[in-house]
Amino acid sequence: MKYLLLLLVLGLVLWKLLGRARGSGAAEGRQAPTRRAGAAAPEAMVACAHCGLHLPAADAVLDGSHIYCSPAHRALGPRAPHA
Structure with a gap:
């Protein structure tokens, strides 16, 4: 049981480290979402x-x-203007 808990803690630590490593590079390259080619323009x-x-x-x-x-x-x- 203690090995299962140790494995779980180790997995969480690795998951956080990998997520942080991925997150730092992705934030710099983020762009605003672009409109799909087939999407219609808003109507007046x-x-x-x-x-x-x-x-x-x-x-x-x-x-x-x-x-x-x-x-x-x-x-x-x-419509008649209200007085």
């Missing part, structure tokens, strides 16, 4: 002029300079 988000809902620009309904989330909100027009 816009706010509805009537309700304020944020949605992807590709899904928005345009009416002149105003952006809406649906044709129903386009028909209602921009």
